[in-house]
Amino acid sequence: MENIKILKGFKPTLTGMPDLSTIQIPEPETIAVSAMDIPFIRPKLLVKENDSVKTGTPVFCDKRNNRIQYVSPGTGIVKHILFGERRQLKEVVIALEKTEDFVRFEPISSEQMDKASRSTMTAQLQQGGLWQCFRQFPYRDTADETHEPPMIIVSLNGNDPFSPHPKVVFENEFAFFESGIKLLKLFSKRIIVTSRQGSLQRLNGHKDLITHVVSDSYPAWDPAVVLYKLKQTPKENMSWCITAEHLILIAKFLLTGIYPVKRVITVTRSTDKKPHIITRQGAPVKNLVGSLAENSLITTGRFNGRSVDPGSHLGFFENTLNIIPDNQTEELFGFISPGLTKPTVSKTFLSCLTRTPKALDCNAHGEERACINCGYCTNICPVDLAPSFILKALLSEDIEDALSYGLLDCCRCGLCSYTCPSKIELTKILSDGINAHYKDKE
Numbered sequence: 001m002e003n004i005k006i007l008k009g010f011k012p013t014l015t016g017m018p019d020l021s022t023i024q025i026p027e028p029e030t031i032a033v034s035a036m037d038i039p040f041i042r043p044k045l046l047v048k049e050n051d052s053v054k055t056g057t058p059v060f061c062d063k064r065n066n067r068i069q070y071v072s073p074g075t076g077i078v079k080h081i082l083f084g085e086r087r088q089l090k091e092v093v094i095a096l097e098k099t100e101d102f103v104r105f106e107p108i109s110s111e112q113m114d115k116a117s118r119s120t121m122t123a124q125l126q127q128g129g130l131w132q133c134f135r136q137f138p139y140r141d142t143a144d145e146t147h148e149p150p151m152i153i154v155s156l157n158g159n160d161p162f163s164p165h166p167k168v169v170f171e172n173e174f175a176f177f178e179s180g181i182k183l184l185k186l187f188s189k190r191i192i193v194t195s196r197q198g199s200l201q202r203l204n205g206h207k208d209l210i211t212h213v214v215s216d217s218y219p220a221w222d223p224a225v226v227l228y229k230l231k232q233t234p235k236e237n238m239s240w241c242i243t244a245e246h247l248i249l250i251a252k253f254l255l256t257g258i259y260p261v262k263r264v265i266t267v268t269r270s271t272d273k274k275p276h277i278i279t280r281q282g283a284p285v286k287n288l289v290g291s292l293a294e295n296s297l298i299t300t301g302r303f304n305g306r307s308v309d310p311g312s313h314l315g316f317f318e319n320t321l322n323i324i325p326d327n328q329t330e331e332l333f334g335f336i337s338p339g340l341t342k343p344t345v346s347k348t349f350l351s352c353l354t355r356t357p358k359a360l361d362c363n364a365h366g367e368e369r370a371c372i373n374c375g376y377c378t379n380i381c382p383v384d385l386a387p388s389f390i391l392k393a394l395l396s397e398d399i400e401d402a403l404s405y406g407l408l409d410c411c412r413c414g415l416c417s418y419t420c421p422s423k424i425e426l427t428k429i430l431s432d433g434i435n436a437h438y439k440d441k442e
């Protein structure tokens with residue numbers, strides 16, 4: 001195992017870290033296939049309201065490549081098709097039936113996994129609703145099936161400090177992970193498997209496949225950070241990545257011939273420590289979060305991710321929910337308070353002297369101001385960018401300048417926005433810049 005060192009990033013001590021126990025929650029009444037968390041997709045509906053669907057029936061495909069399908073994670077009747085602004089597809093909601101019926105594919109054996117043809121496996125995964133697990137850098141769009149990636153990075157730790165722990169993810173599933181690694185060899189000669197240092201001690205018996213260990217500073221385990229540290233040629237900028245959970249799903253699907261619906265989710269709030277939750281893909285958010293205090297915000301990540309409505313359903317790529325108080329009241333004489341319980345990156349509050357876990361909230365404590373060139377964003381950026389320089393290039397619509405400052409290396413971790421004392425939404429502006437550049441190229 002090699003060590004990948006990152007000198008920047010942030011090691012937050014936050015309350016609410018999930019423990020390693022698991023609970024299985026009862027089957028929900030509805031599930032949904034969400035289009036809201038799928039980057040760049042242009043969905044084309046393949047079902048209408050009141051249609052019957054089996055587990056594995058295609059629900060929508062991507063107009064840009066209609067072989068890539070998104071399938072129902074349950075058997076039932078299409079109850080609602082929800083659209084947002086400008087008829088953007090949000091969710092296809094399915095009312096579950098008691099008995100489950102599956103769309104079936106010809107299973108393959110584990111021995112065939114690295115001997116099958118790449119094109120057959122690709123077609124099966126696209127039809128079976130799992131090809132989108134492969135993401136291609138630098139934009140992290142769905143992988144291009146015609147491209148041979150110089151490396152595939154497999155991350156054991158998701159994309160959030162509280163993503164499901166690999167020990168829980170591997171529980172009874174490690175054989176599928178091993179088969180998945182064999183499959184990856186059909187697609188690339190170089191497979192990188194990364195784990196956080198802090199996860200290793202719980203992975204006894206499962207360490208052999210890990211090639212690189214990264215630190216526990218967020219977001220050292222993000223595949224984009226790993227790629228930034230490992231790449232030596234420009235060609236490697238088009239490598240692929242996949243999470244361990246998704247690799248297990250892919251192997252399970254190929255070995256059994258049916259679409260796997262089980263998902264491991266973490267739900268965290270600062271006031272309690274919750275177990276990992278076992279549920280079905282696309283479960284209703286309200287079933288996962290339980291009762292909510294007034295003015296609570298639910299997000300799918302602590303420093304990045306989207307905010308979700310309690311009446312919506314969890315997306316394909318989402319495996320953590322974070323409940324934070326949306327308290328926007330102004331603090332009287334906040335500037336002279338010692339801030340013993342406030343999380344801080346700089347030395348603004350006395351809390352920097354203790355390692356006691358702190359609670360996050362949504363209060364920005366002020367409005368956006370002009371950049372003061374403090375350099376905090378540069379000091380924290382895990383991929384050595386100067387976000388304030390890129391910001392200025394993007395605001396003056398000079399994309400070439402932004403690219404020359406390394407815009408495409410940004411892993412959208414959210415730390416620059418979190419640390420900025422001028423409350424500038426750097427991550428959103430950089431992320432929109434990356435997406436706009438990509439769409440211009442398409």
Ligand code: SF4
Pocket residue numbers: 377380381382383385387409410411412413414415416417426427430
């Ligand atoms: S620019 Fe901001 S969002 Fe992008 S990698 Fe650096 S800190 Fe993270």
Ligand code: SF4
Pocket residue numbers: 370371372373374375376377378387388419420421422423424426
């Ligand atoms: S942290 Fe904010 S204020 Fe400081 S340099 Fe970066 S953008 Fe400017």
